[in-house]
Amino acid sequence: MLSTIQVLRRFNRTYTQRIGVLDESFLGLGLPLSSARLVFEIGAEGAGVGDLRSRLGLDSGYLSRLLRSLEERDLVTVEPDPADRRRRTAILSPSGRRLLEQLEQRSEDLAHRLVAPLTERQRARLSEALGTADLLVRAATVSLDEVDPAGSRATAAMGHYFAELDRRFPGGFDPGAPTPPDSFTVATSDGRPVACGGVQQIGAGIGEVKRMWVDPAWRGAGLGSRLLRHLEGVAADAGHRVVRLDTNGTLSEAIAMYERAGYTSIERYNDNPYAELFFEKALP
Amino acid sequence: MLSTIQVLRRFNRTYTQRIGVLDESFLGLGLPLSSARLVFEIGAEGAGVGDLRSRLGLDSGYLSRLLRSLEERDLVTVEPDPADRRRRTAILSPSGRRLLEQLEQRSEDLAHRLVAPLTERQRARLSEALGTADLLVRAATVSLDEVDPAGSRATAAMGHYFAELDRRFPGGFDPGAPTPPDSFTVATSDGRPVACGGVQQIGAGIGEVKRMWVDPAWRGAGLGSRLLRHLEGVAADAGHRVVRLDTNGTLSEAIAMYERAGYTSIERYNDNPYAELFFEKALP
DNA sequence: CAACTTGTCTGACTGAGGTCAGATAGATTG
DNA sequence: CAATCTATCTGACCTCAGTCAGACAAGTTG
Structure with missing residues (x-):
């Protein structure tokens, strides 16, 4: 083999x-x-x-x-x-x-x-194989960069996130006047933001993962878990012992991913009106 | 799509x-x-x-x-x-x-x-996709060349064929002193013969496909049918209206391929001691 | 063995691809 | 508005990659 x-x-x-x-x-x-x-x-x-x-x-x-x-x-x-x-x-x-x-x-x-x-069937096999390889190679070569949380790259990426929430939430989504988090990471492929997420301190030794988003076309390629691992690293570097996050029941893929990554459900810890589920994970 | x-x-x-x-x-x-x-x-x-x-x-x-x-x-x-x-x-x-x-x-x-x-699972998916793509791309880019039937390229390719028959036939295989066919085609990949086959006139308007062989590592990639189609073209160009071929019951993959390609079983037409099955196909 | 073919080598030459050190014009900042 | 920074351009220079024509020696053929 x-x-x-x-x-x-x-x-x-x-x-x-x-x-x-x-x-x-x-x-x-x-x-x-x-x-x-x-x-x-x-x-x-x-x-x-x-x-x-x-x-x-x-x-x-x-x-x-x-x-x-x-x-x-x-x-x-x-x-x-x-x-x-x-x-x-x-x-x-x-x-x-x-x-x-x-x-x-x-x-x-x-x-x-x-x-x-090639015969028709072989072409179909080749298409499928190359399509898979393409996605995985792209996913492997996405670069995760920490950017200025108030800068244009962060704003652009967050725009995608807010737009998706607005599409998916039954009553739409109003970001209000968002305050930039302590640190913000953008995943870029071919110059386009394809995923993002921020980390913010919400208590002594407690970090929160906020505004995490993965482009729908990129889901299933492991980019989400990679980004989450990266953000946990950022939180650990900032001295946090625990990360929390909140999410909405609509975002089922995200919830499944948090669970796979070792997050456990906890009680509500904030008054975010859009949040319905709350998770926590201890950092190693 | x-x-x-x-x-x-x-x-x-x-x-x-x-x-x-x-x-x-x-x-x-x-x-x-x-x-x-x-x-x-x-x-x-x-x-x-x-x-x-x-x-x-x-x-x-x-x-x-x-x-x-x-x-x-x-x-x-x-x-x-x-x-x-x-x-x-x-x-x-x-x-x-x-x-x-x-x-x-x-x-x-x-x-x-x-x-x-990439995660372990993703790597496995990438491996599989690239392996498939590799085989298909190789198969698609094999070049079929007509070579001198008595030349070294033909002899080398036929050597592989005879060696395989010798391995597969219970009593071994003795090619005797083979006479070169009228035309011989060798499929080459990376300078190595990976398949071959000859065409010979055996009667008025009747061609015979002889010594057709595909490297075991290359089976299942459609190379055999492609070569067969090529040899039929060679026979048609030589003015034949019908192609025949004989084979041994041991070579089950080959038999399946002949049937898929539209060959029908006929009576024995020669005295080849190794041949057990006989096929024919009318050329368009 | 003369005439040929084949496999490799040499010389002369070309253009693509790329680096580096400034020059220059426009923008920004104290 | 002087100093500095930025985006692009120009000139000088170099190596790599490749082509073509012909030389030459070893093998092959009538």
């Missing part, structure tokens, strides 16, 4: 040899690979230069040069951002958009050719 | 962003990536230069230069093959073998770090 790591390494070799070419399908349209990738990354909506730099992990000088060469070929226009004229935004020109379509097409053709020898 | 192609393309993006780094783990040991890959490919047992060329898909001049640079660093020795002194074989020196170990270690560490955030 092979270990996950052996399977992963074996797959990696298979993959780079055979599917890796999907990327190189960008070649042959008269553009070097990195320029083609850049066109792909700018996309139909355009993107900020700094944004591109971080997404592609390129040196600022190098990226600048790539953009200049795309401009010379009339594929891209770069314009200053009106709000902050130091920043610039790259947008595809009409011919750039045509090129993007060709790139998409080629990549699709190649994918098509790759699965062509 | 996403199509296989969409899933594949999505996975490809996830993958190149996150696992693609497994390869670059070869960097940082003072060797450029291609040299490191070459050391990896030479492996502990050494490898022929031509073999390396085809496995890595490199230009002969480029490969030669890479080998020279590894020789200069005392990582590799290249020696002529005693049987054919044009051919040369690359072998790792002791320090080359140490380097290979370091490369393996790094790649393993990286894979380990990647799966570390």
